[in-house]
Amino acid sequence: MTENFKDETHDITLTRKDDCVVEMKIAASPETAEDSYKKALKNVGKEVSFPGFRKGKAPDKMVLSKYGPQVEREFKELMLNESVRRAMQLTEIYPWNRTEKIKADIEEASREKGGRFYVEFETFPSVPEVDPAEIEIKKIEAKEITDEDVEKHIRSLQYSNAEWEDANDRPVQDDDFVEVTIKTDDAERHGSFHVNKEHVEEWLYEFFIGKSVGEAGEATPPKPEGSEAEAAEQKAIEITIDKIKVPKLGELDDEFAKKYSAENMDDLKSKVRDYLEKQEKDRVKNQLHAVVQQKLTENYPFDIPASLKESERVNILNHLIQNYKQQQYSDEEISQIKDKLEEIAEQKAVSNIRTHYILLKVIDQKDFTVPKEEVMNELIQQSFKPDGTIDMDMVNNPDKHSAPIVRQLQMAKAMEYLAENVKIT
Numbered sequence: 001m002t003e004n005f006k007d008e009t010h011d012i013t014l015t016r017k018d019d020c021v022v023e024m025k026i027a028a029s030p031e032t033a034e035d036s037y038k039k040a041l042k043n044v045g046k047e048v049s050f051p052g053f054r055k056g057k058a059p060d061k062m063v064l065s066k067y068g069p070q071v072e073r074e075f076k077e078l079m080l081n082e083s084v085r086r087a088m089q090l091t092e093i094y095p096w097n098r099t100e101k102i103k104a105d106i107e108e109a110s111r112e113k114g115g116r117f118y119v120e121f122e123t124f125p126s127v128p129e130v131d132p133a134e135i136e137i138k139k140i141e142a143k144e145i146t147d148e149d150v151e152k153h154i155r156s157l158q159y160s161n162a163e164w165e166d167a168n169d170r171p172v173q174d175d176d177f178v179e180v181t182i183k184t185d186d187a188e189r190h191g192s193f194h195v196n197k198e199h200v201e202e203w204l205y206e207f208f209i210g211k212s213v214g215e216a217g218e219a220t221p222p223k224p225e226g227s228e229a230e231a232a233e234q235k236a237i238e239i240t241i242d243k244i245k246v247p248k249l250g251e252l253d254d255e256f257a258k259k260y261s262a263e264n265m266d267d268l269k270s271k272v273r274d275y276l277e278k279q280e281k282d283r284v285k286n287q288l289h290a291v292v293q294q295k296l297t298e299n300y301p302f303d304i305p306a307s308l309k310e311s312e313r314v315n316i317l318n319h320l321i322q323n324y325k326q327q328q329y330s331d332e333e334i335s336q337i338k339d340k341l342e343e344i345a346e347q348k349a350v351s352n353i354r355t356h357y358i359l360l361k362v363i364d365q366k367d368f369t370v371p372k373e374e375v376m377n378e379l380i381q382q383s384f385k386p387d388g389t390i391d392m393d394m395v396n397n398p399d400k401h402s403a404p405i406v407r408q409l410q411m412a413k414a415m416e417y418l419a420e421n422v423k424i425t
Contacts, residue, residue, distance in 0.1 A: 005090040012087045019306040022093055022123050028083045028115040033075075036082060037111050040074035076109040083117050095121045096305050122305040125354075127361045132421035135295045139424045142284045145276045152198060153272050154252065157260065159194070162247035168213045172244055178208055179243040184235060190242075207239065216240040235329070288419050296358055296418070297351045304353045309346075312353055317345035362414040370409045378405050 005012040011027040045063045046056035053062075064071060084104065088094050095102055102121035109115040164177070172178055176195045181188060193200050195208045207219045220236045250256060254264040262268035320341050324334050334341075379401060383394040394401050 003091075005087070007086070007090060010083060010086050010090065012090055014091050014093070018303060019309075020096070020122050020125055020303050021120060021306075024084075024087050024091070024117075024119040026083045026087050026115075026117040026119065028079060028117070030112060030114045032082060033079055033109065033111050033114045036079035037071075037075045040071050040078050043074055043078075044071045076106055076115075079109055079115045080104060080106055080117055083115060084119055087119065093123050096124045096308065097122065100307070122307060125302055125304050125357050127357050128300050128302055130296065130300055130358055130362065130418070132418045133423055135292065135299060135418075135422040136425050137288070137291050137295065137422050140284050140287050140291070142280050145273055145280060149276055150269050150272050153276060154268065158249050158252060158256070159247055161256070161259065162249050164245045165248055167244045167246045170244070171210045171212045172208045172241065174209065175246075176208075177245045177247065178211075178241055179245070181240040181242055183238040183240070208241075211241045213241050213244055235333075285419070289415055292415065292419050292422060293351060293355045295422075297354045300354070300358065302354065302357075304350065304357070308353060309349050312349035313342075313345045316348050316352075317341060320345060356411075359411045359414040359418075362417060363410045366414070366417060368410045368413040368417075370406050370413070374409060375402055375405055378409060 001016045003014045003016075005014065009029045009032045013025040015023040015025075017023060041060055041063065044067050045058060045060065048058065048063060048067060049055045050058040050062055050066075084102070100121075102119060104120075105118040107116040107118060167176065172195055174195060177192060178195060179190065179192045181190055193204065193208065195205060197205050200208075201221075203219060203222060207217065211217070216238055218236045218238050252265060257263070257265045257268035260268055260271070262271055321334055324337075324341075376398065379394055379398055382401075382405065383391045385391055
């Protein structure tokens with residue numbers, strides 16, 4: 001698509017290309033050229049010295065006689081920069097990444113004829129209008145929290161406070177705890193499991209039952225669902241039973257409840273129910289947001305800058321590869337699934353970037369405000385590092401870190417707005 005823009009000194013022909021690339025053909029007037037030439041002569045003149053004259057005070061003719069080529073280069077550079085600046089103002093189109101140099105060619109530049117320039121760069125995406133009511137999503141049902149769920153959670157708390165006794169003189173039984181060594185082709189790690197169908201997958205449960213200390217065997221995990229999982233076949237792992245333990249459980253009484261800031265067992269059950277219901281509510285919300293993101297990228301496709309997509313794709317791909325390495329996959333095995341991982345990374349990159357710009361547009365339209373208290377609460381949460389220490393710079397200089405946190409919270413509010421206004425079927 002080609003558009004034309006014009007003012008008294010510049011004539012711009014704008015062409016939009018794929019991947020948010022824009023091409024500008026700029027014609028600058030002789031008046032613009034003359035202004036640029038005078039500035040160039042002044043800029044060069046103030047930096048040079050001649051005998052008998054103070055620095056920057058020599059006549060223009062003298063400067064031109066010795067530094068003519070430098071003046072000519074400065075003149076062309078100034079006219080190009082001024083013409084590009086004016087073209088961006090007229091078209092209201094700017095590079096999405098201000099740190100990247102734009103492609104610019106000088107086709108002509110003279111005081112008599114003015115200038116003709118060619119400029120090309122990646123601009124911001126043109127985001128379509130989004131009406132969440134047009135998005136249809138099947139209702140995501142929340143699981144009802146039952147008394148059994150509450151009892152199960154309390155039982156897990158009971159196990160976390162248990163004393164442990166060895167049972168290495170017999171095979172593994174239901175409800176035992178086992179410590180194991182897990183080996184793959186090129187790695188070894190240790191782990192512990194509660195041998196109970198509520199806590200481990202069936203394939204692991206079946207493997208553990210009847211095994212004795214020192215006994216080893218191979219097991220192959222079933223392939224999980226999802227596009228990432230489809231990229232590779234599951235590997236067989238060797239598991240050795242190192243220890244068998246049985247818990248010595250304490251009484252479930254009011255003293256136990258007080259360990260978890262409850263007055264008594266009834267209060268503990270109430271608190272656990274509230275906790276589980278919040279967890280379930282968050283699960284439904286997160287699943288809904290994931291579906292909304294999927295629908296947004298499907299229903300509202302638009303071009304995104306190729307360099308931005310590539311940067312995001314590489315980051316996602318590296319993350320996927322790192323995940324497989326943590327699962328003990330060798331470099332050779334990862335290379336065999338590289339094409340699939342590349343495909344997954346590309347799809348995720350496009351989805352993430354499109355969603356990002358859609359949310360930014362929603363923020364601009366709805367003007368979400370974020371209370372200062374909400375910003376401070378989030379800042380405090382983010383100040384806690386994974387190693388348990390606190391980022392004191394965030395605590396002591398909140399204004400320095402508040403802007404990106406405000407944007408994060410606004411993005412979350414934008415997604416909430418979309419999720420609350422989609423059509424649930």
